[in-house]
Amino acid sequence: MRIHRYGDAAEIRADDVPRPVPGPGEVLVRVEATSFNPSDIGLRRGLLRDIMPVELPVTLGGEVAGTVVGTGERVVGRASGAAAEYVAVPARSLVAAPTTVPLAHAAVLPIAGVTAWQAVFEHAKIAAGQRVLVNGAGGAVGRIAVQLAAHAGAHVTATARPGSVDAVLHLAPIGVGDAASLLRPGGVLVSITDRVPPPGVHFVTRDDAGDLAVLVALVDAGVVHLDVRTRPLADLALVHREAEAGLLGGKTVLVIHGR
Ligand SMILES: NC(=O)c1ccc[n+]([C@@H]2O[C@H](COP(=O)([O-])OP(=O)(O)OC[C@H]3O[C@@H](n4cnc5c(N)ncnc54)[C@H](OP(=O)(O)O)[C@@H]3O)[C@@H](O)[C@H]2O)c1
Incomplete structure (x- = not known):
């Protein structure tokens, strides 16, 4: 799901693009889900271009829950361009996903x-x-x-x-x-x-795999409960519109490959 220019939610569209090729230190992740975050609206409108410069067209989605292609490890982490079927992610940003909750729900952990x-x-x-x-x-x-x-x-x-x-x-x-x-x-x-x-x-959140790993452990220990609503990735523009209208409520993850 990409935008080719800054603007309203109508700018979000599903594009067919080549599968990303991981660079040095990166792994390819098959995305189970990404999350919607309020800052995605700012990025889409171009309000964050000074603090989060991106090259257009840009794939949305700032965090991922998915499986590493090749090894099958279930992972979560910050990831640019995760509103997609596959995303290349620095391996250092990823930690093992919780095992006691659906993988898609863990997509709320890296940012929120x-x-x-x-x-x-x-x-x-x-x-x-x-x-x-x-x-x-x-x-x-x-x-x-x-x-x-x-x-x-x-x-x-x-x-x-x-x-x-x-x-x-x-x-x-x-x-x-x-x-x-x-x-x-x-x-x-x-x-x-x-x-x-x-x-x-x-403060602005630091990408910290150590903090994320502790959170995963707390989820698996039953201390932190994840309360999320799942929607198909195809609904992404609709999710943006609902959020802007104050109608979204709760935490939404966008499911790509999930059941
Ligand atoms: N500094 C950082 O690095 C960082 C990281 C993540 C998020 N953020 C920002 O932090 C905020 C929260 O993020 P989030 O993901 O938790 O967003 P969220 O799920 O949309 O939560 C926003 C919360 O604010 C409440 N709220 C909204 N308008 C309100 C109003 N007029 N009066 C009282 N309460 C109001 C909402 O209440 P209801 O539940 O009743 O709607 C909701 O509890 C967002 O602005 C986000 O951009 C900053």
Whole structure:
């Protein structure tokens, strides 16, 4: 599924292209599923061209769950151009997929999952006994962030009285408002959308196979539950339109080779 120029969802089209040839350090992955992420809309509209320059035409899809051609290993990882039947991916970006959930569902882990992981543990440094407010807890990142913070032994809530919160994770695409005023002294405000003034933290997710591998283990341990809706890849333009209209809800993965 590619765009040849920036624009609305009508620009997304299914093209027949040669199977990618992996370069040095890359492997060819037969894609089971990719995920839709809100940033895909920004990429498609051309809003990200300064921070994520791409060459047009570009294949959509920023993460993959699939099987390595030749070895059959089931893997997940960040991957450019995964809204396709096959994608070439740097081997270092891939980790073994969870074995206890459908492979397609694991397509939520490389971006939403790793973002939640880094927000909770790397930036907010949430630990047992802390109280955490998660803004956007119903979103893809939020659903996983809530489970990770709870697993760390924190008390997680979506609302809080001013002055009672150790950490605020701001994961919704709206202004962060006066969330910092909810924090107790020394508390931390972490945002993945709005920029926040220091000592608050705004971050862009790092591609980290180590974090991803820990998440996979937590899925297989039954700690993190993946709650996804699957759609066929042919619906990709429709998914973009529904997301722009605020009608998508939940986390959507696009299934290519799945049943
Ligand atoms: N910094 C990074 O590296 C990074 C990485 C991943 C994502 N992001 C960004 O982080 C945001 C969340 O990502 P996601 O994949 O979790 O997206 P998502 O699944 O669309 O979740 C967005 C969440 O924001 C809530 N929300 C939307 N509009 C709202 C409003 N007006 N008032 C209150 N809540 C509102 C939604 O509530 P409902 O569930 O009720 O609709 C949902 O819970 C997106 O903006 C995404 O682009 C940044």
